[in-house]
Amino acid sequence: MKNAAEILEKRLPEGWKARTLSSSGRLRIVAPDGRRSELAVLLRNRLAPREVVTLIREGEGLPDLVVAPYLSPSVRRRLAEARVGYVDETGNIRLSLTEPGLFIETAGANRDPDPKRRPSRSLAGAKAGRIVRTLCKHKDGWGVREIADATATSPGYVSRLLANLDREALIERDKRGRVQDVDWRRLIERWAESAPLVSRGRSRYCIAPRGLNAVMAALQGANLQYSVTGSFATQRYASVAPARLLHTYVTSIETFSSEMSLKETDIGANVMLIEPKDASIIEGADIDEKGIRWAPLVQVAADLLTSQGRGPAEGEALLEWMADNEGAWRG
Numbered sequence: 001m002k003n004a005a006e007i008l009e010k011r012l013p014e015g016w017k018a019r020t021l022s023s024s025g026r027l028r029i030v031a032p033d034g035r036r037s038e039l040a041v042l043l044r045n046r047l048a049p050r051e052v053v054t055l056i057r058e059g060e061g062l063p064d065l066v067v068a069p070y071l072s073p074s075v076r077r078r079l080a081e082a083r084v085g086y087v088d089e090t091g092n093i094r095l096s097l098t099e100p101g102l103f104i105e106t107a108g109a110n111r112d113p114d115p116k117r118r119p120s121r122s123l124a125g126a127k128a129g130r131i132v133r134t135l136c137k138h139k140d141g142w143g144v145r146e147i148a149d150a151t152a153t154s155p156g157y158v159s160r161l162l163a164n165l166d167r168e169a170l171i172e173r174d175k176r177g178r179v180q181d182v183d184w185r186r187l188i189e190r191w192a193e194s195a196p197l198v199s200r201g202r203s204r205y206c207i208a209p210r211g212l213n214a215v216m217a218a219l220q221g222a223n224l225q226y227s228v229t230g231s232f233a234t235q236r237y238a239s240v241a242p243a244r245l246l247h248t249y250v251t252s253i254e255t256f257s258s259e260m261s262l263k264e265t266d267i268g269a270n271v272m273l274i275e276p277k278d279a280s281i282i283e284g285a286d287i288d289e290k291g292i293r294w295a296p297l298v299q300v301a302a303d304l305l306t307s308q309g310r311g312p313a314e315g316e317a318l319l320e321w322m323a324d325n326e327g328a329w330r331g
Helices: 002-011 049-058 071-081 127-139 144-151 155-167 184-194 214-219 229-236 255-259 296-305 313-322
Strands: 017-021 026-030 036-039 041-043 067-068 086-088 094-098 102-106 171-173 179-181 200-209 226-229 246-250 273-274
Touching: 002 017, 002 086, 002 094, 002 102, 017 049, 049 071, 049 155, 071 086, 071 094, 071 102, 071 184, 127 144, 127 155, 127 179, 127 296, 144 155, 155 171, 184 296, 184 313, 200 255, 214 246, 226 229, 226 296, 229 246, 229 296, 229 313, 246 255, 255 273, 296 313
Parallel strands: 041 067, 067 086, 246 273
Antiparallel strands: 017 026, 026 036, 086 094, 094 102, 171 179, 200 273, 226 246
C-alpha cells in the first residue's frame, strides 16, 4: 500500500498528497486547500478479469481503488467501466474523484514485467486464431470436442485455451464446460493484442501502378487463392474514409504479384501482401457476387485494430457495426 501512495503522489498535481491510513487500510487524498477523500482499497498480488466480473456482479462493497503489482489491459478496462480506480507498480493509474475534484489517468506497461505472472497461454498462433474465429461467429453452445473438430485442433489444446479464456472472463461456460456465451468484442480485442497483423506471416509491400481500382476489377473471378482484409474489407460494412492500402492474404506473394502486375517497393506502397501461417484465413473466405474473396469478418476486425494509420479507428467502427448487426454475421 505504501508503494501505491508513493506512485500516486508522484503523479498528483502540485500541492496534492496521498497518504496511507494504517489503522483502516484506506488511502487518503488531500487537496492543497485541505479537502480530503478517503478511498476503500483492494490489495491484490494478482487480479484476473474473471475476478473483476465477480466483484462487479456482487455489486455491493466495490472498492474505490484496486492496487496490484500489475494490472492487464483487460482488467483495467473492466475496472474503468465499473468506475473503480486502479494503481499498479508499472504506472498504470486511473483515479476519478468528485470531491475534491480530481482526475488522473496515466499509462504504464501493457505486459506484465514479471514472467512468472504472465498468462500461461496466449492467443498467438494459427490454432488459437481458428478457435477465436469459431467462438466469435457461433452463438450456439459448443463443447470441447465440437470446437476441436471444427478447428482441426486437439481437444487438449482447446480445453487449455478455454480455461484461459474463462479466467479472462471472455467466455461463459456451464457446469459441463460447454461454452454458453462469448464476449466476442473483448475476445477480438484480446486476440488482436496477442496476435497483431504483422505476426500473421511473411509479408511484402507493393505498388499497383494502375491503381487499386484496377486491382479490385482484376480480382473479380480471378483464378487465385486469396482473401482481402483491412480497410477495403471494412468498407463493405462501415466506411470511415476511402481506403488507400489494400491488405490481402495470398498463398504465394510471387504468384499474386505477377498476376496482378504488382511491383515490390519500400516507398509509396498501396498494397500489402501476406502469406498467412493459417491457410484457413484464405480457405474460409467469403466470396461475393462479383467473385471477390473476402477474409472472415472477425479476422478483418482483428487485423484493423493493429494495422497502421486509420486502421484502429476503422476497426472500432467495424466492431460497432458488428454489435449493431449481430444477426447478420453470427450464426
